[in-house]
Amino acid sequence: MPVISAQRMQDRVDAILEAAKKVFSxxxxxxxxxxxxxxxxxxxxxxxxxxxxxKRDLLFHVLRVFYERLMLDLERxxxxxxxxxxxxxxxISCHLAVFVADTALCRxxxxxxxxxxxxxxxxxxxxxxxxxxxxxxxxxxGIATGEVRADVNSRLVRDVIYGAIEHLAWRHVNGRxxxxxxxxxxxxxxxxxxxxxxxxxx
Amino acid sequence: MPVISAQRMQDRVDAILEAAKKVFSxxxxxxxxxxxxxxxxxxxxxxxxxxxxxKRDLLFHVLRVFYERLMLDLERxxxxxxxxxxxxxxxISCHLAVFVADTALCRxxxxxxxxxxxxxxxxxxxxxxxxxxxxxxxxxxGIATGEVRADVNSRLVRDVIYGAIEHLAWRHVNGRxxxxxxxxxxxxxxxxxxxxxxxxxx
Amino acid sequence: MPVISAQRMQDRVDAILEAAKKVFSxxxxxxxxxxxxxxxxxxxxxxxxxxxxxKRDLLFHVLRVFYERLMLDLERxxxxxxxxxxxxxxxISCHLAVFVADTALCRxxxxxxxxxxxxxxxxxxxxxxxxxxxxxxxxxxGIATGEVRADVNSRLVRDVIYGAIEHLAWRHVNGRxxxxxxxxxxxxxxxxxxxxxxxxxx
Amino acid sequence: MPVISAQRMQDRVDAILEAAKKVFSxxxxxxxxxxxxxxxxxxxxxxxxxxxxxKRDLLFHVLRVFYERLMLDLERxxxxxxxxxxxxxxxISCHLAVFVADTALCRxxxxxxxxxxxxxxxxxxxxxxxxxxxxxxxxxxGIATGEVRADVNSRLVRDVIYGAIEHLAWRHVNGRxxxxxxxxxxxxxxxxxxxxxxxxxx
DNA sequence: AATGAATGAGGCTTCATTCAT
DNA sequence: GATGAATGAAGCCTCATTCAT
Numbered sequence: 001m002p003v004i005s006a007q008r009m010q011d012r013v014d015a016i017l018e019a020a021k022k023v024f025s026x027x028x029x030x031x032x033x034x035x036x037x038x039x040x041x042x043x044x045x046x047x048x049x050x051x052x053x054x055k056r057d058l059l060f061h062v063l064r065v066f067y068e069r070l071m072l073d074l075e076r077x078x079x080x081x082x083x084x085x086x087x088x089x090x091x092i093s094c095h096l097a098v099f100v101a102d103t104a105l106c107r108x109x110x111x112x113x114x115x116x117x118x119x120x121x122x123x124x125x126x127x128x129x130x131x132x133x134x135x136x137x138x139x140x141x142g143i144a145t146g147e148v149r150a151d152v153n154s155r156l157v158r159d160v161i162y163g164a165i166e167h168l169a170w171r172h173v174n175g176r177x178x179x180x181x182x183x184x185x186x187x188x189x190x191x192x193x194x195x196x197x198x199x200x201x202x
Numbered sequence: 203m204p205v206i207s208a209q210r211m212q213d214r215v216d217a218i219l220e221a222a223k224k225v226f227s228x229x230x231x232x233x234x235x236x237x238x239x240x241x242x243x244x245x246x247x248x249x250x251x252x253x254x255x256x257k258r259d260l261l262f263h264v265l266r267v268f269y270e271r272l273m274l275d276l277e278r279x280x281x282x283x284x285x286x287x288x289x290x291x292x293x294i295s296c297h298l299a300v301f302v303a304d305t306a307l308c309r310x311x312x313x314x315x316x317x318x319x320x321x322x323x324x325x326x327x328x329x330x331x332x333x334x335x336x337x338x339x340x341x342x343x344g345i346a347t348g349e350v351r352a353d354v355n356s357r358l359v360r361d362v363i364y365g366a367i368e369h370l371a372w373r374h375v376n377g378r379x380x381x382x383x384x385x386x387x388x389x390x391x392x393x394x395x396x397x398x399x400x401x402x403x404x
Numbered sequence: 405m406p407v408i409s410a411q412r413m414q415d416r417v418d419a420i421l422e423a424a425k426k427v428f429s430x431x432x433x434x435x436x437x438x439x440x441x442x443x444x445x446x447x448x449x450x451x452x453x454x455x456x457x458x459k460r461d462l463l464f465h466v467l468r469v470f471y472e473r474l475m476l477d478l479e480r481x482x483x484x485x486x487x488x489x490x491x492x493x494x495x496i497s498c499h500l501a502v503f504v505a506d507t508a509l510c511r512x513x514x515x516x517x518x519x520x521x522x523x524x525x526x527x528x529x530x531x532x533x534x535x536x537x538x539x540x541x542x543x544x545x546g547i548a549t550g551e552v553r554a555d556v557n558s559r560l561v562r563d564v565i566y567g568a569i570e571h572l573a574w575r576h577v578n579g580r581x582x583x584x585x586x587x588x589x590x591x592x593x594x595x596x597x598x599x600x601x602x603x604x605x606x
Numbered sequence: 607m608p609v610i611s612a613q614r615m616q617d618r619v620d621a622i623l624e625a626a627k628k629v630f631s632x633x634x635x636x637x638x639x640x641x642x643x644x645x646x647x648x649x650x651x652x653x654x655x656x657x658x659x660x661k662r663d664l665l666f667h668v669l670r671v672f673y674e675r676l677m678l679d680l681e682r683x684x685x686x687x688x689x690x691x692x693x694x695x696x697x698i699s700c701h702l703a704v705f706v707a708d709t710a711l712c713r714x715x716x717x718x719x720x721x722x723x724x725x726x727x728x729x730x731x732x733x734x735x736x737x738x739x740x741x742x743x744x745x746x747x748g749i750a751t752g753e754v755r756a757d758v759n760s761r762l763v764r765d766v767i768y769g770a771i772e773h774l775a776w777r778h779v780n781g782r783x784x785x786x787x788x789x790x791x792x793x794x795x796x797x798x799x800x801x802x803x804x805x806x807x808x
Numbered sequence: 809a810a811t812g813a814a815t816g817a818g819g820c821t822t823c824a825t826t827c828a829t
Numbered sequence: 830g831a832t833g834a835a836t837g838a839a840g841c842c843t844c845a846t847t848c849a850t
Contacts, residue, residue, distance in 0.1 A: 003812045003850055012813085028313065030232030034841060044815045049842065111313060114376050156389050159373060160366040167365025168358075170312070187358050195397035211830095236824060246832045248826080257824065413809095434636030438845060448811045450847080459845065511717060514776070515634065560774075560793050567773025568766040575765060578720050591762050599801035609829055609833045618834090640820060650836045655821065815847080826836080 013051050015041040021062045025104035029059055029112045056116065060124060063109050067127045070098050078134060084142035085193050091135060092161065092192075093185040099169035100179060106166065132158060142197075152196045164188060215253050217243040223264045227306040231261055231314045258318055262326055265311050269329045272300055276336060286344035287395050293337060294363060294394075295387040301371035302381060308368065334360055341398075354398045366390060417455050419445040425466045429508035433463060433516045460520055464528055467513050471531045474502055478538060488546035489597050495539060496565060496596075497589040503573035504583060510570065536562055543600075556600045568592060619657050621647040627668045631710035635665055635718045662722065666730060669715050673733045676704050684740060690748035691799050697741060698767065698798075699791040705775035706785060712772065738764060748803075758802045770794060 019041035023032045034055060038045045052058040074094045081087040099106050119125055135158045142148030165188075172179040221243035225234045236257060240247045254260040276296050283289040301308050315321055337360045344350035367390075374381040423445035427436045438459060442449045456462040478498050485491040503510050517523055539562045546552035569592075576583040625647035629638045640661060644651045658664040680700045687693040705712050725731055741764045748754035771794075778785040 003810095003848095004814095005850090009813080028232075030230070033839080035839090045841085046816065046843075047814055050813070055841070107313060110372065111309060153389055156370075156386070156393065159369045160362060160390065160393065163365035163367065163369025164362040165365065166369065167361045171361060184358065187355050188362065191354075191358065191362065191394075191397040193397075195393040195395075235822085240833095247824090248832055249830085251825070252830080432636070434634075437843085442812095449813095449845090450811055451809085453846070454809080515713060515717060556797075557793050560790065560797065563773045563777060564766060564770040564794065564797065567769035567771065569769070571765045571769025571772065572762075574716065588762070591759055592766070595762065595766065595801040596797075597801075599797040599799075609827095609831095610835095611829090615834080639818080641818090651820085652822080652837065653835055656834070661820070811848105811850085813847105813849090815845105817844100819843080820841095822840080823838095824836105826834105827832105828834090829832085 012041075012043065012047070016043060016048055016051060016058070017062055017065060019043075020058050021066070021105060024059060024062060024108055025102070029055075029108060056118070059108070059112060060118070060122070063105070063113055064124050064127065066102065066105055067109075067124065067131070071127060071131055073098075074131070074134065078138070084138065084145065084147040085189060085197070087138045087141075088192065089185060089189040091138065092165065092188050093181070095162070096165050096169065096185055096188075097181060099165050100172055100181065103166075103169045103173040107170070110166075132162070135161060139196075146198060148196050149198050157192065157196060161188075161192060214243075214245060214249065218245060218250055218253060218260070219264055219267055221245075222260050223268065223307065226261060226264060226310055227304065230306075231257075231310060258314075261310070261314060262318070262320070262324070265307070265315065266326050266329065268304065268307055269311075269326065269333065273329065273333055276333070280336060280340065286340065286347065286349040287391060287399070289340045289343075290394065291387060291391040293340065294367065294391050295383070297364070298367050298371065298387055298390075299383060301367050302374055302383065305371045305375040309372070312368075334364070337363060344399075348400060350398050351400050359394065359398060363390070363394060416445075416447060416451065420447060420452055420455060420462070421466055421469055423447075424462050425470065425509065428463060428466060428512055429506065432508075433459075433512060460516075463512070463516060464520070464522070464526070467509070467517065468528050468531065470506065470509055471513075471528065471535065475531065475535055477502075478535075482538060482542065488542065488549065488551035489593060489601070491542045491545075492596065493589060493593040495542065496569065496593055497585070499566070500569050500573065500589055500592075501585060503569050504576055504585065507573045507577040511574070514570075536566070539565060546601075550602060552600050553602050561596065561600060565592070565596065618647075618649065618653065622649060622654055622657060622664070623668055623671060625649075626664050627672070627711060630665060630668060630714055631708065635661075635714060662724075665714070665718060666722075666724070666728070669711070669719060670730050670733065672708065672711055673715075673730065673737070677733060677737055679704075680737070680740065684744070690744065690751065690753040691795060691803070693744045693747075694798065695791060695795040697744065698771065698794050699787070701768070702771050702775065702791055702794075703787060705771050706778055706787065709772075709775045709779040713776070716772075738768070741767060745802075752804060754802050755804050763798065763802060767794075767798060 016037065020032075020037045023037045023040055026032075027036075032055075034045055034048060037058075038048055041048075048058065052061060074091065077090050077094055078087055081090045113119055113124060136154050139148060139152065139154040139157050143150055143152065143154075168179070168184060168188075171177075218239065222234075222239045225239045225242060228234075229238075234257075236247055236250060239260075240250055250260065254263060276293065279292050279296055280289055283292045315326065321327055338356050341350060341354065341356040341359050345352055345354065345356075370381070370386060370390075373379075420441065424436075424441045427441045427444060430436075431440075436459075438449055438452060441462075442452055452462065456465060478495065481494050481498055482491055485494045517528065523529055540558050543552060543556065543558040543561050547554055547556065547558075572583070572588065572592075575581075622643070626638075626643045629643045629646055632638075633642075638661075640651055640654060643664075644654055647654075654664065658667060680697065683696050683700055684693055687696045719725055719730060742760050745754060745758065745760040745763055749756055749758065749760075774785070774790060774794075777783075
């Protein structure tokens with residue numbers, strides 16, 4: 001017999017998560033203040049501590065929610081793609097879109113979460129592993145079908161792609177140049193395929 | 203006429219900059235404290251404010267010095283290289299080495315500098331432009347000599363390379379896997395060349 | 405007519421008082437939290453405020469209940485004792501046993517109750533008076549029967565005994581030395597009797 | 607080359623210690639606030655943390671200073687006394703006077719410090735040992751000279767005396783009855799001597 | 809009657825920055 | 830020129846108390 005409905009409670013949690021996502025993205029972890037997050041969520045400071053253990057725990061949850069949604073989208077999309085270069089293109093497109101939409105949050109994940117002591121063995125680490133393994137699996141499958149050269153270092157490919165996308169998104173967000181999502185994804189796919197595939201260059 | 207010699211003054215400034223680089227790298231911007239930097243430089247807290255406007259200004263100067271040294275090294279090295287792929291390899295090697303040696307500082311540049319309103323039009327922005335343009339110039343020259351395909355998007359290449367290196371270095375620093383600098387530079391160069399060069403694949 | 409039976413209500417109150425006694429004893433007044441008391445009593449935070457005005461009021465009631473029980477025991481025991489030194493011994497034994505069993509609570513009474521403005525004229529002050537007067541009465545009776553020297557300051561005797569016991573119990577609880585209840589009671593009784601009685605020393 | 611004179615610095619420390627003594631005595635440890643102490647010392651909150659590690663450390667220093675002064679007085683006085691009963695009387699007088707003057711602080715020592723984890727092996731524990739051993743030594747000397755019965759438990763005597771004094775002082779402070787220091791010391795000495803000495807009762 | 813979500817004041821502590829020395 | 834004592838504004842977090850449900 002909860003005092004308020006589960007729905008209302010979830011709404012509060014969602015409001016806090018949304019506000020936290022916003023403020024963390026704008027300010028970074030350290031510079032973000034609980035007070036500002038609370039104000040942004042139209043909630044008292046104290047309430048945040050009913051739902052989250054502390055500031056870092058709040059960040060973890062923001063990222064977890066973000067990551068889960070992202071994973072679902074990506075896995076669904078990639079499954080529908082046929083050939084290696086189409087799967088690669090799909091992944092690049094998805095990832096680029098996400099990074100552009102939430103660059104700051106992705107950065108936050110990279111700089112704040114992985115460093116934390118609680119990261120090892122956390123749900124969010126599992127998510128990260130699952131996420132990055134998607135690309136490694138695609139490359140491995142490409143090698144198996146002969147689409148990708150056998151001597152390719154799939155880890156390097158992974159770092160190149162994720163690194164490139166992170167950088168692209170970052171530049172886009174910080175600069176004032178627009179980014180042609182579709183075109184960039186196409187170009188990047190071609191560049192990578194040129195570097196690692198067997199057949200004639202496109 | 204100054205009460206202390208210009209030399210002594212410069213020594214003080216250098217000591218502060220070096221200490222600040224160390225502490226900022228270890229702790230990040232927010233978590234670094236002026237007191238710790240001062241102690242590490244064997245200087246009083248107050249003196250820092252004689253040479254630098256505030257904490258962020260100090261960070262800016264640290265990054266500027268770091269960047270300038272890096273630039274000099276890189277430009278000298280690249281000039282001595284002949285063919286496009288050797289120039290590319292040189293740049294990748296240099297950049298990777300720097301990033302691995304000072305990952306935290308590079309990250310700091312990426313995540314902290316932007317927050318300041320003073321970044322636009324600052325000396326540090328100019329440095330950044332000059333730095334990244336080195337690679338764009340190399341690619342343009344490669345296109346001119348016919349070593350690189352004419353339809354290659356040189357900006358994309360730049361982002362792929364810098365992004366990949368950043369990602370590689372970060373993973374190296376945060377993970378426990380060692381990084382084979384020479385081998386990685388070689389692999390990355392080959393991957394990129396495969397993707398953008400004209401001649402037969404290596 | 406009450407919606408819940410008087411019995412159930414009393415059970416609730418008792419559960420709260422018992423939980424409060426436990427938590428106050430373990431943590432002290434300030435460090436004890438209403439939430440922990442409520443949890444320990446399997447009751448909601450809010451319910452405590454139906455039966456008690458505030459946290460301090462709750463402490464008062466805990467101490468009152470504790471005191472009342474203690475009084476009953478003591479008065480019953482003392483009545484059954486014959487001679488002065490047996491009465492004294494009984495009182496010392498009882499008091500020492502209670503203090504050792506609930507030292508923290510006794511301390512709490514001593515250190516926290518006074519802070520409140522409500523103490524003067526409160527039920528708990530009356531209890532305290534009644535409690536300490538037991539000993540004064542015993543001594544007075546001893547004087548009347550000639551067992552105690554007439555010039556003895558009964559108030560001083562009272563303070564010596566209660567003070568000694570408090571100190572003994574505290575040392576026992578905080579130190580790691582065991583306490584021989586019977587032996588200590590015997591020794592203390594003899595010491596006091598030696599100091600105030602008429603007959604030959606034991 | 608300190609920025610301010612050592613004198614001025616000591617004055618600040620003293621002001622903080624004095625204010626802390628006052629507030630801790632009035633409110634107890636938990637209920638005392640750093641802000642109030644700072645205000646009472648006409649000092650900023652932050653300054654307290656330049657001289658003391660934290661709130662508990664501040665309490666420790668307050669008590670240490672208090673204890674040291676007390677020790678000096680007591681040892682000087684006791685040395686000048688000749689017979690056992692005069693030494694005992696001196697000790698009781700001193701201790702009673704101190705307790706009456708600073709009952710709350712003495713209580714604080716008893717309830718807050720001994721409980722603390724840092725107490726074991728601390729300077730303050732050493733002081734306490736030295737302090738309580740004075741009485742034990744006096745009794746032992748009395749036994750050696752034959753003034754005190756050989757079967758007397760000197761630890762019990764110690765607890766009786768300190769406990770009695772604590773209780774007397776407490777009652778005095780909380781009640782409105784005046785306390786005749788000299789008379790009470792005399793009475794208490796006689797009571798104890800009656801209980802433990804050899805010769806004819808006084 | 810009972811709940812427990814929500815509040816918001818207040819606590820301890822840190823630290824960038826200033827300024828008397 | 831240099832120091833470091835001093836400030837005071839935040840920051841994170843806790844918790845007694847209230848009140849809508």
